[in-house]
Amino acid sequence: MHGPPDISRRHLLGGSLALLGAAATGCALPVGLGSSQTRVQYWHFLGASDGLVMKEMVGAFARANPDVFVEENVLAWGEPYYTKIAMAGSGGRSPDLATFHLARLAGIGAGQILDPIDVALLEEAGLRGADFSPPIWERAHIDGVLYAIPFDAHPMVQYYNTDICGRAGLLGPDGKLRPTTGVDELIAMLNEAKQVMGGRPPLAFDALGLGTVGPWRVWWSLYPQSGGTLLSEDGTRIAIDDAKALEALRLMARLGQEGLCDWRTDYGSSVANFTNGQAAFLWNGDWEIAGLKERGTPFSMTRFPSVFGGHQAQADCHAFVLPHQRDRDPEVERATYRFIAHIVKNSADWAVAGHVPAYLPALERPEYLALQPQSEYRSVITDVALDPQVWFAGSASRLWIDFGEAFSPVISGERTPEEGLAAAKASLTRLLSAPNPFPDEER
Amino acid sequence: MTTTVAAPVTAAPVTKAKVRRGWTQHGLLFVAPFLIVYAVFLIWPTLLGLQMSFSSVNIAGGNDRFVGFDNYAEAFSDPRMWRSLWNTLVFTVLSTIPLVFLGLVFALLVHNLRFMQWLWRLSFFGPFLLPSAVVSLLWLQMIYPPDFGLLNGTLGTDILWLGDPSVAMWSVVLTTVWWTVGFNFLLYLAALQSIPQHLYEAAAIDGATAWDKLRSITLPLLRRTTALIVVLQLVASLKVFDQIYLMTGGGPEDSTRPIIEYAYDVGFTGYRIGYASAVSYILFVLIVIVSLAQLRLFRKREEVTS
Numbered sequence: 001m002h003g004p005p006d007i008s009r010r011h012l013l014g015g016s017l018a019l020l021g022a023a024a025t026g027c028a029l030p031v032g033l034g035s036s037q038t039r040v041q042y043w044h045f046l047g048a049s050d051g052l053v054m055k056e057m058v059g060a061f062a063r064a065n066p067d068v069f070v071e072e073n074v075l076a077w078g079e080p081y082y083t084k085i086a087m088a089g090s091g092g093r094s095p096d097l098a099t100f101h102l103a104r105l106a107g108i109g110a111g112q113i114l115d116p117i118d119v120a121l122l123e124e125a126g127l128r129g130a131d132f133s134p135p136i137w138e139r140a141h142i143d144g145v146l147y148a149i150p151f152d153a154h155p156m157v158q159y160y161n162t163d164i165c166g167r168a169g170l171l172g173p174d175g176k177l178r179p180t181t182g183v184d185e186l187i188a189m190l191n192e193a194k195q196v197m198g199g200r201p202p203l204a205f206d207a208l209g210l211g212t213v214g215p216w217r218v219w220w221s222l223y224p225q226s227g228g229t230l231l232s233e234d235g236t237r238i239a240i241d242d243a244k245a246l247e248a249l250r251l252m253a254r255l256g257q258e259g260l261c262d263w264r265t266d267y268g269s270s271v272a273n274f275t276n277g278q279a280a281f282l283w284n285g286d287w288e289i290a291g292l293k294e295r296g297t298p299f300s301m302t303r304f305p306s307v308f309g310g311h312q313a314q315a316d317c318h319a320f321v322l323p324h325q326r327d328r329d330p331e332v333e334r335a336t337y338r339f340i341a342h343i344v345k346n347s348a349d350w351a352v353a354g355h356v357p358a359y360l361p362a363l364e365r366p367e368y369l370a371l372q373p374q375s376e377y378r379s380v381i382t383d384v385a386l387d388p389q390v391w392f393a394g395s396a397s398r399l400w401i402d403f404g405e406a407f408s409p410v411i412s413g414e415r416t417p418e419e420g421l422a423a424a425k426a427s428l429t430r431l432l433s434a435p436n437p438f439p440d441e442e443r
Numbered sequence: 444m445t446t447t448v449a450a451p452v453t454a455a456p457v458t459k460a461k462v463r464r465g466w467t468q469h470g471l472l473f474v475a476p477f478l479i480v481y482a483v484f485l486i487w488p489t490l491l492g493l494q495m496s497f498s499s500v501n502i503a504g505g506n507d508r509f510v511g512f513d514n515y516a517e518a519f520s521d522p523r524m525w526r527s528l529w530n531t532l533v534f535t536v537l538s539t540i541p542l543v544f545l546g547l548v549f550a551l552l553v554h555n556l557r558f559m560q561w562l563w564r565l566s567f568f569g570p571f572l573l574p575s576a577v578v579s580l581l582w583l584q585m586i587y588p589p590d591f592g593l594l595n596g597t598l599g600t601d602i603l604w605l606g607d608p609s610v611a612m613w614s615v616v617l618t619t620v621w622w623t624v625g626f627n628f629l630l631y632l633a634a635l636q637s638i639p640q641h642l643y644e645a646a647a648i649d650g651a652t653a654w655d656k657l658r659s660i661t662l663p664l665l666r667r668t669t670a671l672i673v674v675l676q677l678v679a680s681l682k683v684f685d686q687i688y689l690m691t692g693g694g695p696e697d698s699t700r701p702i703i704e705y706a707y708d709v710g711f712t713g714y715r716i717g718y719a720s721a722v723s724y725i726l727f728v729l730i731v732i733v734s735l736a737q738l739r740l741f742r743k744r745e746e747v748t749s
Contacts, residue, residue, distance in 0.1 A: 083711045090503035109714070112503040208606070210692045324503075398713065405696060430521075437501035437714040 037069040038335045043085070043323075044099035045077040049291030050353035057349055061342045068335040078211065078396035082108070085323055089113035094323035096336050102139050102150055102317035103387035104394030109438030110147040115322045117146040121334065125341035133381065136317055136358045139389070143440070148319035151344050152355035155315035155380045156221045156304045159274060159282040163298045164202070168192040168280070176376070180305050183251060190260040193280040201262040203255060204279035207411045209266030213400040215252070215407035217314045218283055222248035224385040225310035230428075235390040238428055242421065247308065249410050249417035256411040263412040274299070286354035286377065301373040303380050315384035316395050317358060356381050391436040402427035496720035502711065514721035524722060526697050527705035530612070531726070534687075534701060535680040537616045542676050543669070545620065546627030551661075553628075554635045564632070571625035579689035582618045587690075605691050608698035615687055615699055622686070623679070627672050634668040635661070670741035674734060681730050702726050 046054045051074060058070050073095065075081050082104060088094035090113060100108075108114060119129075129137055132150060140148040160170075160177050170189055172178045180186045193202035206214025228244040231237065256263040265273060274282035275297050282288075283304065292299050304313035320340050322328075343350065347357030348368040356378050357363055369375060387393035394400075403424050410420035496514055500507040518524045553563045570578065586593045587604035595602060604614040638661065646656050684703040687693065693700030693708070700708075702722065710719025 079712045086502045086714055087711070107714075109501065109503055109505065112501075112505050210694050405694075409696075430523075434517075435499060435715070437499075437506065438503075439506055 550631030
C-alpha cells in the first residue's frame with residue numbers, strides 16, 4: 001500500500017503551472033492540427049441531414065490533403081447565421097471560408113462584409129466559370145465582380161410515402177407517383193391518400209411557427225407557375241399580379257380548410273410527421289433525403305407538382321464566400337481554394353444530400369445519374385424560381401419571414417387570402433422604402 | 444430582464460468640513476478606476492450611439508453619412524416600431540403590478556410564518572437565481588408546449604400558450620413573474636424585518652387589530668421601499684428582452700416583440716446600426732421620462748406626509 005503522495009508546495013505550484021500551460025495551448029490549437037498543417041476555418045449552417053454529408057466530404061478532403069486542416073464550425077441556420085457573418089466580416093477577423101445562400105448576396109454588402117473571389121487562384125485550383133450553370137454563375141457576381149462560388153441549387157420538391165401512396169393507388173406501374181397537373185388532380189390525389197390514412201391530413205409542410213418561411217416557399221413555388229412576378233425588372237416597384245397571387249393563396253387556404261394539410265405543423269413536426277409515416281406527402285427543400293433514408297422511411301421524391309400551368313419550384317443556391325479579412329494569409333488562402341475546388345468537383349457526392357449540383361461536369365457523372373431519388377427531380381434545375389435580386393431577399397431574409405408571417409394565417413384560416421396578400425404587400429412596400437444598409441454606390 | 448440593481452446605500456451625513464476636504468482630495472483617486480471604466484464603457488458608447496442615430500451607418504461601419512433626423516422620422520412612421528413600443532409598455536404594466544404586489548404579499552406571508560421560514564424564502568427567491576436561458580427553456584420546452592406541456596396537461600386545456608397572439612404576452616408575463624418576483628420579495632422582507640418591533644407592541648396595547656397594524660404601521664413604513672421597488676421594476680420591465688427573444692422571438696405576429704428586440708432586429712439582423720441607434724434612443728428617452736416622473740411622484744407624496 002502506498003501512502004498519500006508527498007507533494008510539496010513548490011511541486012504543486014509547478015504542476016499547476018504546467019497544467020495551465022497545457023490547457024492554454026490546448027485551447028489555442030484545435031484538436032488534430034499538427035504544426036505543419038495549414039488551418040482553414042470554415043463556417044456553415046448545414047444542420048439538416050446535409051450536414052452529415054458535408055462532414056464526410058470534409059473528412060475525405062482531410063485524408064487526401066494531410067497538410068490542410070479544415071476546421072468545420074456548424075452554426076444555426078437562418079437570421080442568426082447572417083448576423084454572425086456580418087459581425088465577423090465587419091470586424092475583419094472572420095473565418096477563412098463560409099457557406100452562404102446565393103440570394104443573400106445582394107444584401108450583405110459585398111466588398112465590405114465579403115471579399116471578392118480571386119479568379120486567378122480559383123483557376124489555379126482548377127475551377128472555371130464556364131463549368132457552372134450559367135444563370136447561377138451570373139448570380140454569383142455583383143457589378144461584374146465574383147463574390148461567391150455556387151455549388152448547388154436546392155429546389156422545393158415533393159416527397160411521398162411509397163407505402164401510403166401504393167395503398168391509395170396513386171403509384172404507376174413503375175412504382176412511381178403518377179404526376180398530377182392542375183388543382184383538381186392535386187386535390188383528388190390528396191383526398192385519396194387521406195382516405196387510406198383514416199382522415200388524417202395527408203400533406204405536411206412548414207406552415208407555422210417562429211420566423212416560419214414555409215408559407216413563402218410554397219407560395220413562391222405556386223405563384224410563379226402562372227407567370228407571376230414579385231417586383232419590376234429594376235427591383236424598385238411591386239409587380240404582383242393580384243389575381244394570380246390570390247389563386248395560389250386560395251389553394252393554400254383550401255388545403256388547410258379541407259384538412260388536406262395539417263396547418264399546425266412547424267418545420268420540425270412537418271419533417272417528423274413524414275418520417276414517421278403520419279403524412280403521405282411532404283413539401284420541402286431537397287435536403288432531408290439522407291435523414292429519411294437513415295430512418296428507413298419508405299419514400300421517394302418527385303418535382304413539386306405543376307398546378308398553375310408552369311413547372312416552377314422555389315429554390316436558392318448554396319455558395320462559398322470569403323468573409324472580409326484585413327490580412328489574409330496567402331498560404332491559408334491557397335488552401336481555402338483547394339478545399340473549395342475539392343467540394344465543387346465532387347459535387348456528385350454532395351448530391352447525396354439531395355441538392356442539385358451547380359457544377360455542370362458533376363451533372364453528367366454516372367454516379368450522380370444513378371442516385372435515387374435525386375434523379376427523379378433533377379430536371380427542375382431549368383425551372384427554379386429564384387428570389388428577386390434585391391437586398392432584402394434570400395434565405396431567412398426579411399422578405400421570406402414577412403411573407404411567411406403574412407401567409408401562415410391564410411393556411412390556418414385565420415385570415416382570408418385577400419388579407420394575407422394585403423399584409424404581404426404592405427411589408428413589401430416597407431421593405432422597398434427602407435434604405436439599403438449597403439448602398440451600391442458604397443461598393 | 445434581470446433586476447440585479449442593488450439597493451442604494453444612503454450615505455451618512457458628513458458634517459465636518461475637514462472630512463469633506465479630504466474626500467475631494469483623495470477620494471477622486473480612489474474612484475478613478477471606476478470612473479475610467481464608467482467613461483469608457485458607458486458615457487462614451489452612449490454619446491457614440493447618439494451620434495450614430497443621426498447617421499446611416501451600417502454594421503460594417505460603412506455608409507456613414509449624416510442624415511439628420513431621418514432615422515427618427517422613419518422610426519415614428521414605422522408601424523413595427525410602434526407595435527414593439529406598445530408591446531414593451533403592455534409588458535411593463537402587466538408585469539410590474541403583480542411583481543410589486545406579489546412581492547409584498549409573499550414577504551408579509553414569510554415574515555409572519557414562524558415555521559420553516561427558510562423553505563418559503565428559498566422557494567420564492569430560488570427562481571431568481573436561474574439564468575434567463577434556463578428559465579426560458581424550462582417554460583418553452585416543459586411547461587408551455589401545447590401537446591405535452593405541464594400546463595395543458597394539468598389544466599386539461601388545449602391552449603397555444605406561446606403560439607396564440609392573444610395569449611403569448613400573458614404567458615411571457617407569467618414566466619417573468621415566477622422568475623423575478625423573488626427580488627422584490629427579498630427587498631420587502633428586509634424592509635419588514637427592519638421595522639421596530641416596539642411599534643407593534645405599542646399598537647397592540649392600544650388595542651389595534653392585525654389589519655390596523657398592517658394599514659397604519661407596516662404599509663406606511665414600507666413606502667420608501669415600495670418607491671424603490673417600483674422604479675427598479677419599471678426600468679427592468681421596460682428593458683425586457685432575454686426571455687421574449689428566447690421563448691417567442693417576438694412572435695406570434697409581432698405580438699410580443701419588445702422594442703429592444705426591434706432595435707436588435709433592425710441593427711444586427713438588418714445591418715442598419717444607425718436606425719437601430721435611433722430606436723434605442725427613443726426607448727432611452729422613455730425610460731428617463733418614466734423614472735423622473737415616478738421619482739417626483741413619490742418625493743411629493745413623502746413631502747406631504749413628513
